[in-house]
Amino acid sequence: MDGLYGDSTRSVKAVGSDPVSGSPVVSPPVLASTFHLSPDEAEPSDKYGRYSNPTWRQLESALAELEGAATALTFGSGMAAITAVLRVLAKPGTKLVVPADGYNQVRSYAREYLAPLGVTVVEVACAAMCAAAADADVVLAETPVNPGLDVVDLHRLAMDCRRRGSTLVVDNTTATPLGQQPLSLGADLVVASATKSLSGHSDLIAGYVAGSHPELMAAVEQERLLAGPILGPFEAWLVLRSLGSAGLRFERQCHNAQALAVMLRTHPAVRSVRYPGLPDDPSHQIAALQMKRFGGLVAIELDSAQAVHSLVERSALLISSTSFGGIHTSLDRRARWSDPVADGFARISLGIEDTDDLISDFEQALS
Known part of the structure; x- marks a missing residue:
């Protein structure tokens, strides 16, 4: 059942x-x-x-x-x-x-x-x-x-x-x-x-x-x-x-991730976006076959490490922290931990904030 x-x-x-x-x-x-x-x-x-x-x-x-x-x-x-x-x-x-x-x-x-x-x-x-x-x-x-x-x-x-x-x-x-x-x-x-x-x-x-x-x-x-x-x-x-609340939280996190990925993929300040839920993502076809939801993480690349720091500084909702999956939307510049990624690469973990508030906050922080 x-x-x-x-x-x-x-x-x-x-x-x-x-x-x-x-x-x-x-x-x-x-x-x-x-x-x-x-x-x-x-x-x-x-x-x-x-x-x-x-x-x-x-x-x-x-x-x-x-x-x-x-x-x-x-x-x-x-x-x-x-x-x-x-x-x-x-x-x-x-x-x-x-x-x-x-x-x-x-x-x-x-x-x-x-x-x-x-x-x-x-x-x-x-x-x-x-x-x-x-x-x-x-x-x-x-x-x-x-x-x-x-x-x-x-x-x-x-x-x-x-x-x-x-x-x-x-x-x-x-x-x-x-x-x-x-x-x-x-x-x-x-x-x-x-x-x-x-x-x-x-x-x-x-x-x-x-x-x-x-x-x-x-x-x-x-x-x-x-x-x-x-x-x-x-x-x-x-x-x-x-x-008990994981289903509710994860649903909102995935919804926020999808909305943010769609916005970021056309933003001139963003070099690249990875999210399995985007139809043109290299992993979308496989993900759609085996995943019920595409997760609460979005990966982006900006011009530099300073651009990542500036994004956090200008944002009213984004916090800088490692790990992911919490109720707050957070960002982690992974090169600081010696991951083999570009200096401007960042992993964004979407929280449970209202979607419109997050999108507006990212838009003003990237402008």
Whole structure:
């Protein structure tokens, strides 16, 4: 029945508690590190806070439902989720493909920690990901890729991985499960940062892994247990609390992104615009096939770094900050973080402000 619901309804239903008479509509957080053990030493559901927590389980159930997965596991950050999966899958002697144009810390982790252990790390641009999967053991794809917003053909990539017998992991942070569901397109695992659009208020850090292969998810859970990169129960509750409005927020962010991209693509101060929702964007055809919404990020290039700084200074609504997915519209000049982009390249994360106000503000700030 859930497939018939819209995203806001799905988001609200995912965080609902059992409708038992007298129980709270919204479950409170369980802030505990230790739990009572039974005298007969039978295994309780919860015994120690690094193993499990009732608030985790409720959040994990909601995330699995949104991703179309059998199970999900929460982590202390998106990077904690990604690195746990890579430690499970990328063993010495295996070949790992990571995005050359994706999130820079993933490449750094693969180079600095996995390669010295005997993992062959291959960095491949988004556009060449399918070709690189031909002889890989593990493929980590990010789509739309951050920050350039190219889109990977996930169905084709999944078929290539299946022929090879390799494992496909998809970073779904940018699109969110409200924009696309990689597992339905053939991915083996989804990893994501819940810091961004799902929690959406720029006030916490969290990540998760979702999948439907029991043995694979059990191995990731064991890695979390042993390494300990857990999410605190209060942060888990904050994510859960935010999920209920995620559909509403993401819908507005995507609407604002589409409107801004349309305006910017004809503005004389803007050299180029990337947004998968633009009909003439190089990634639009693939994105339209596999994405329900095109996301809340717009990538632009201005003449210089100073032009980017001037845009922020002249704007009344735009803030300068890294990360994305919050309720405020923000801008991040990615060259400052050593991304391989031009000095005037900026990633804009659209917030939930009124669309007309945002467009007017950008127009006056660019004039």
